[in-house]
Amino acid sequence: MWGTNVLSHIDALRTTVDLDPDIDARLRALARERGVPLRTVINDALRAGTKPGAGDAPPYTLPSRRLGVRPGIDLDKALRLAGEVEDDEIVRKLDLRK
Numbered sequence: 001m002w003g004t005n006v007l008s009h010i011d012a013l014r015t016t017v018d019l020d021p022d023i024d025a026r027l028r029a030l031a032r033e034r035g036v037p038l039r040t041v042i043n044d045a046l047r048a049g050t051k052p053g054a055g056d057a058p059p060y061t062l063p064s065r066r067l068g069v070r071p072g073i074d075l076d077k078a079l080r081l082a083g084e085v086e087d088d089e090i091v092r093k094l095d096l097r098k
Contacts, residue, residue, distance in 0.1 A: 012039075 031041045
């Protein structure tokens with residue numbers, strides 16, 4: 001059994017972690033930008049991600065606005081409207097070939 005004296009002298013523990021290529025590239029780029037070892041960037045990222053409340057950000061909401069509807073457009077007939085718009089676009093493209 002290890003005594004407390006042995007454990008108190010261990011500065012860091014080694015472990016193997018498989019990183020996805022995109023995460024590995026980002027972490028290595030951050031290490032280069034900051035001029036610090038890769039282990040420092042990984043430890044900082046893990047500390048930030050495991051802080052209490054780290055994932056408690058409120059969900060993003062986008063305010064909605066009434067855009068109004070042009071006269072003569074019946075939104076209850078959306079498929080018919082989409083068909084008419086598509087037909088008009090086909091006719092326009094065919095006219096450009098003439």
